Amino acid sequence: MAEDVGGGGACLSAVTGYRQRLGRHPALPSQNDQFAGKPHKRPGSHSWRWLAAPAVAFVAVVYVAPMLLLLTHSVTDPSFGLQNYIRILTHTSYVRIIVQTLLISAGATLIALIVGYPVAYLIATSGNAHLRLFLLTCVVAPYLTSTLIRTFAWEVILGRVGLINNTLRMLGFGGLDLIFNGFAVIVGLTHFLLPLMILPLVSVMRQIDPALMRAATSLGAGRASAFVRVFVPTSLPGIEVGIVLCFVYGAGAFVIPALLGGNSGQMLGVLIETAVDQQADFGLASAASALLAGAVVIAIWFFRLGMSGGVESLASPTSAAVSVSAVHSHGRFFTWVISGAGAIANLVDRSGISRRRWVVATYGATVGLLILLPQLIVIPISFSSTRALIFPPPSWSLRWYLGFLRPDWMTPFLTSLEIGLVVAFASAVLGTLAAIGVVRGLKPRTAAACSLLLLTPLLFPTVVAAAAFFLLFIRLRLTDNVFGIMLAHTTIAVPFVFAIMAANLRSLDPRYERAAASLGAGLRVQLHRVLLPLLMGGLATSTFFAFLASFDEAVISIFLSGIHVKTLPRRMYEALAFESDPTIAVVAVLMMLLAVIALAGSFLLQRRTGAARAKFSQTTTISP
Amino acid sequence: MAGLSKAWGSVDVISGIDLSIAGGEFFTLLGPSGCGKTTTLMMLAGFVEPSAGEVWIDGRQVTHDPPQDRNIGVVFQSYALFPHMTVTENLAFPLEMRKVRRAEIDRRVAEVLDLIQLSAVGCYYPAQLSGGQQQRVAVARAVIFKPPVLLMDEPLGALDRKLRVDLQIELRRLQQRLGITVVYVTHDQDEAMSMSDRIALLNAGRLEQVGRPTEIYEEPASLFVARFLGNNNVMQGRISSENGRLRLDSGRLIPSRRCQIGVGEQVCAIIRSERVTLDNNGAQDAVEGRVQAVIFLGAQTEYRVDAAGLGEMRVTVQNTAEQRRWRLGDEVAICWKPDDLRLFRKESAGGEYQPAAPGDQHGVARSDQKGGFQ
Numbered sequence: 002m003a004e005d006v007g008g009g010g011a012c013l014s015a016v017t018g019y020r021q022r023l024g025r026h027p028a029l030p031s032q033n034d035q036f037a038g039k040p041h042k043r044p045g046s047h048s049w050r051w052l053a054a055p056a057v058a059f060v061a062v063v064y065v066a067p068m069l070l071l072l073t074h075s076v077t078d079p080s081f082g083l084q085n086y087i088r089i090l091t092h093t094s095y096v097r098i099i100v101q102t103l104l105i106s107a108g109a110t111l112i113a114l115i116v117g118y119p120v121a122y123l124i125a126t127s128g129n130a131h132l133r134l135f136l137l138t139c140v141v142a143p144y145l146t147s148t149l150i151r152t153f154a155w156e157v158i159l160g161r162v163g164l165i166n167n168t169l170r171m172l173g174f175g176g177l178d179l180i181f182n183g184f185a186v187i188v189g190l191t192h193f194l195l196p197l198m199i200l201p202l203v204s205v206m207r208q209i210d211p212a213l214m215r216a217a218t219s220l221g222a223g224r225a226s227a228f229v230r231v232f233v234p235t236s237l238p239g240i241e242v243g244i245v246l247c248f249v250y251g252a253g254a255f256v257i258p259a260l261l262g263g264n265s266g267q268m269l270g271v272l273i274e275t276a277v278d279q280q281a282d283f284g285l286a287s288a289a290s291a292l293l294a295g296a297v298v299i300a301i302w303f304f305r306l307g308m309s310g311g312v313e314s315l316a317s318p319t320s321a322a323v324s325v326s327a328v329h330s331h332g333r334f335f336t337w338v339i340s341g342a343g344a345i346a347n348l349v350d351r352s353g354i355s356r357r358r359w360v361v362a363t364y365g366a367t368v369g370l371l372i373l374l375p376q377l378i379v380i381p382i383s384f385s386s387t388r389a390l391i392f393p394p395p396s397w398s399l400r401w402y403l404g405f406l407r408p409d410w411m412t413p414f415l416t417s418l419e420i421g422l423v424v425a426f427a428s429a430v431l432g433t434l435a436a437i438g439v440v441r442g443l444k445p446r447t448a449a450a451c452s453l454l455l456l457t458p459l460l461f462p463t464v465v466a467a468a469a470f471f472l473l474f475i476r477l478r479l480t481d482n483v484f485g486i487m488l489a490h491t492t493i494a495v496p497f498v499f500a501i502m503a504a505n506l507r508s509l510d511p512r513y514e515r516a517a518a519s520l521g522a523g524l525r526v527q528l529h530r531v532l533l534p535l536l537m538g539g540l541a542t543s544t545f546f547a548f549l550a551s552f553d554e555a556v557i558s559i560f561l562s563g564i565h566v567k568t569l570p571r572r573m574y575e576a577l578a579f580e581s582d583p584t585i586a587v588v589a590v591l592m593m594l595l596a597v598i599a600l601a602g603s604f605l606l607q608r609r610t611g612a613a614r615a616k617f618s619q620t621t622t623i624s625p
Numbered sequence: 626m627a628g629l630s631k632a633w634g635s636v637d638v639i640s641g642i643d644l645s646i647a648g649g650e651f652f653t654l655l656g657p658s659g660c661g662k663t664t665t666l667m668m669l670a671g672f673v674e675p676s677a678g679e680v681w682i683d684g685r686q687v688t689h690d691p692p693q694d695r696n697i698g699v700v701f702q703s704y705a706l707f708p709h710m711t712v713t714e715n716l717a718f719p720l721e722m723r724k725v726r727r728a729e730i731d732r733r734v735a736e737v738l739d740l741i742q743l744s745a746v747g748c749y750y751p752a753q754l755s756g757g758q759q760q761r762v763a764v765a766r767a768v769i770f771k772p773p774v775l776l777m778d779e780p781l782g783a784l785d786r787k788l789r790v791d792l793q794i795e796l797r798r799l800q801q802r803l804g805i806t807v808v809y810v811t812h813d814q815d816e817a818m819s820m821s822d823r824i825a826l827l828n829a830g831r832l833e834q835v836g837r838p839t840e841i842y843e844e845p846a847s848l849f850v851a852r853f854l855g856n857n858n859v860m861q862g863r864i865s866s867e868n869g870r871l872r873l874d875s876g877r878l879i880p881s882r883r884c885q886i887g888v889g890e891q892v893c894a895i896i897r898s899e900r901v902t903l904d905n906n907g908a909q910d911a912v913e914g915r916v917q918a919v920i921f922l923g924a925q926t927e928y929r930v931d932a933a934g935l936g937e938m939r940v941t942v943q944n945t946a947e948q949r950r951w952r953l954g955d956e957v958a959i960c961w962k963p964d965d966l967r968l969f970r971k972e973s974a975g976g977e978y979q980p981a982a983p984g985d986q987h988g989v990a991r992s993d994q995k996g997g998f999q
Contacts, residue, residue, distance in 0.1 A: 215672050216705035218692040220766065221722035227693075230718075234709040 053438030067469035075287035085288030106251030109190040123365040125206035139369035145596035147553035150589040181263025205239030223350025253462020270464040383586035417569035425548035432498025467560040481563025494547035505539035656827035698767030706751035713747040856898040877934025891971040900965040911958035
C-alpha cells in the first residue's frame with residue numbers, strides 16, 4: 002500500500018503549491034493570502050524549527066544512507082568498477098527489460114492521462130453534486146485496498162478462466178491470451194495509475210477561475226473549443242504533476258509486473274527483486290536499482306525545466322517565488338498538441354455533440370465504475386469453492402474464510418497489525434513535529450529543502466528503497482526482523498503524515514498562535530492547547546493513513562521478510578506467486594471492510610466534533 | 626440599435642423582471658449584495674437559464690441560445706483574462722473564433738490596444754499587468770469583435786478609489802465613442818449614478834424602480850429606494866388633522882408637504898441629509914438640537930444632531946470658506962423645506978411603503994405590472 006498511497010499523499014499536498022501559479026487575479030483578495038506560507042518572524046519561532054530535526058535525521062539515516070550505500074555497492078560488488086553497469090547495459094535481455102519498463106510506464110501514464118482527464122474535469126467542475134461525490138468515491142476507494150488485492154482482481158478478470166474469457170466463451174468466441182504478458186501489465190498499471198493521475202488534476206482544476214470558461218464562451222468559443230484552448234492549458238501544472246507521479250511510480254512498479262507480467266512482461270522492479278531474492282546477485286541488483294533511480298531523477302529533472310519552482314513545487318507545498326515566464330513557456334510541443342486538439346474540438350462543436358452535457362457525464366461515470374469495480378470482484382471470489390480463479394465461481398463455500406483463521410495466515414496478520422500500530426504511532430509523532438517545525442519555524446528555502454527530503458521516500462520507487470534496505474539490513478542482521486521492518490515502514494509513513502499535517506498547518510490561521518502568545522502562552526502551551534487540538538482531525542486522518550501505508554505495504558515486506566517474520570502482504574504475495582489461492586480474496590474482503598469501517602468512523606467523528614472543514618467545497622458558479 | 630427586454634427569471638432568486646433597454650444606452654443594475662443583479666446579468670449572457678421568461682436582443686429571441694451564439698461582450702469581476710496567453714493573444718481570441726483573417730486580426734488588435742492606450746504591453750502576460758491595465762484589456766477583449774451589447778459585472782470592484790473614478794470616466798467615454806449598449810452591474814450607488822443613463826434598482830430579486838439617476842434619487846418610488854440612495858433621515862408618524870402637518874410618533878408636530886395620504890394614516894418621512902440646514906434664520910418651525918458628533922469628510926462635514934422630538938438627525942454641510950463650523954455640544958436649530966420631505970405610506974403588515982406624494986409615481990415594476998420604460 003505504501004507505494005500506491007504514497008504518490009497520492011505527495012501529490013495532494015504538492016499541488017496546493019500551484020495555487021499561486023494559476024494567474025489568480027492579483028488584486029482580488031484570495032482567502033489564503035493572509036495565511037500564505039511565509040513564516041512570520043516572531044520571537045521564539047526559531048526554536049520551533051528544531052522540531053523538524055528528529056524526522057529529518059530519521060529519514061536521512063534510515064532512508065538516504067542505505068540509498069547511498071546501494072549506490073556504492075553497485076560499483077564495488079564484486080570488485081571496484083563499473084562491471085555491473087556494463088553487464089546490464091550490454092546484455093540484450095536486460096536492455097530489453099529496461100526499454101520495456103520505460104515504454105510500459107510511459108504508455109500507462111499516457112493512457113491514464115487521456116482517460117482520467119475528463120473524469121478529473123467532472124469532479125472539479127460539475128454542477129451535479131451526486132456525480133462529483135460518486136466519481137470521487139470511485140477514485141479514492143482504490144487507495145483503501147492494497148496493490149496486491151487490485152492485482153489479484155485483475156488476475157481474476159484477465160485469467161484464462163476468468164471473467165473476460167468465460168464471458169467470451171459463453172458468447173461462443175474462443176479464449177484470449179490476456180494475462181502474463183505486457184498487455185496485462187499495462188492494463189493493471191493503468192488502472193492503478195488512474196487515481197494517481199486524477200487527484201492532482203482535480204486539485205489544480207479546482208483552482209481555475211470558472212469565469213475563464215465563461216469568458217471563452219462569451220467570446221464565441223464552443224464548449225469543446227473553450228475547453229481545449231482555455232481550460233486545458235490552464236490546468237497544465239496539474240498535468241505535469243500527474244505525469245511525473247505516474248511515470249515515477251510506473252517505472253518502479255514491482256507487484257503488478259511480477260504477478261501479471263509472466264515472462265514477457267518483465268520490468269526493472271522484478272529484475273531487481275529476482276536478483277536479490279533468488280539469485281543473491283547484489284551487484285546486479287544495486288546497479289539496476291541505481292539505473293532506475295537515475296531514470297526517475299532524470300524524469301523529474303526533465304519536467305522541472307517545464308515547471309516553475311523546480312522540484313520543490315512537487316515536494317513543498319509552500320510555493321517558492323514563481324517566475325512569471327515559466328508559467329507560460331509551454332514549449333512548442335504542447336502548443337502544437339493544443340492547436341491540433343483545438344481543430345478537433347472545433348469539429349466537435351460544429352457537430353453539436355458538445356451541447357449535450359450528458360455525453361461527458363456518462364463517460365465519466367463509466368470510467369469511475371471501471372476504476373471501482375475490479376477490486377470488488379474479490380468479494381464473490383472469496384466465497385468460491387474452487388482453488389482455481391474461475392469467475393464466476395462454480396459454487397459457493399466458506400472454506401477460505403475458515404482457512405484464514407489458521408496460524409498460517411493469522412500469524413502474518415498479527416505481525417502486520419503489530420508493525421502497523423507501532424509505525425503509525427512513531428510516524429505520527431515524527432511527522433507532526435516535522436510539519437510544525439517546517440511550516441512554522443523555517444525560512445522558505447530551508448523549508449523547501451526539508452520538505453523535499455522528508456517527501457523523498459514517496460517520490461522514489463519503493464523497490465529501490467527495498468533493495469537498499471535489504472543490503473544494509475542484512476549486514477546489521479535486521480532482515481527477517483520485526484524492528485527492521487518497522488524502521489523501513491516508518492520512512493514510508495512519515496512523509497505521509499508530514500504531507501497531510503503540513504497541508505493542514507498551512508491552512509491554519511497563524512493568528513491563533515499569535516493570539517495565544519499575546520495572552521501570555523509560551524511555545525509549549527501553544528503547542529498543547531492551541532495547535533494540537535485544532536489539528537486533531539488531520540492527525541487522526543494521517544495516523545490512519547500511516548497505519549494503512551504500513552499494513553498494506555508489500556514491496557519492502559517482500560524484501561525484508563524471512564522465515565521467522567512475515568507480514569500479511571508478504572504472505573499474500575507468496576500465495577499469489579506460488580499458489581493460486583482464494584484465501585487472498587478473504588484477506589482482501591476483510592481489509593476493505595476494515596478500511597470502510599475506519600473511514601465511516603472518522604466521518605462520523607468529524608461530523609460530531611463539527612471539525613469538518615468542507616474538504617470538497619464547491620466553487621459557486623453564480624455570485625449573488 | 627440594441628434593445629432588450631426580459632421578464633421573469635429563476636423563481637427563487639429573481640422574480641418578474643421586465644426591462645427594456647435602448648440601443649446605445651448605459652444601463653445599470655444596482656442593488657445590495659444578493660439582490661440578484663449578477664444573476665440577471667448571467668441570464669442576459671446565457672450562462673444561466675431563466676426558469677421563465679425571455680431575453681431578446683435586437684428583436685431576436687435568444688433566451689435559449691448558448692453564450693457563444695449571442696454575440697455579446699462580457700467583462701467579469703475577476704477579468705478572466707486567459708493566463709496562458711499574452712495580451713495580444715487574449716485580444717485575438719474572439720476574432721479567431723469568428724474566423725477573421727490573420728492580417729485583419731493583427732490590425733484590429735493594434736487598433737484596440739491604441740484605443741485603451743496600452744499599445745506597449747501586447748506581448749505581456751496578464752499576470753504582469755497592474756489591476757487597472759488588466760481591466761482595460763478585459764474591456765478591450767469584450768468589444769474588439771464589435772458586439773451590440775456589453776455586459777459588465779462589477780468590473781471596478783477590485784481597484785482603489787482613485788483608479789476607480791478614473792476608469793469610470795474612461796469607460797463612459799469609451800461607451801459613448803463606440804455607441805455600444807452597456808448593461809452594468811454594481812452595488813456602488815455613486816458609481817451607478819455617475820455613469821448611467823438609467824438605473825434599475827433591484828431588491829431581493831425584484832425590480833424596485835427604473836429611471837434616470839436624478840429621477841430615482843429625487844423621486845424615489847419606494848422606501849427601499851429612498852433608503853438605499855443617499856444619506857437619509859427617517860421619521861415615522863401620522864398625518865395630522867392640522868393643516869398639512871405630520872405628527873411624529875414622538876409627539877412632535879412638523880410641517881409636511883401636501884400629499885394624498887389621508888389623515889391619521891401611518892407614514893414614513895424621509896429627508897436627505899443635504900436638504901437639512903443647521904441655521905435658523907428665524908424660520909418658524911425650526912427644531913432645537915445639540916450637536917452630538919462632527920464627522921469631517923473632506924468636501925463636506927456631517928453633523929449628527931440630537932433634535933428634540935426627532936431623534937438623531939444627520940445634516941451634511943458643504944465645507945465652503947464662509948460656512949460656519951459647529952462643534953460638539955453646540956446648540957443648533959434644524960430646519961428644512963417641507964417640499965423636500967418624501968412621504969411613504971405604510972402598507973398593511975408587510976411594511977412595504979408606497980410613494981405617497983403627487984408626482985412621486987414612477988412606474989415601479991412589480992410582478993403584476995408590465996412596463997416599457999423609455
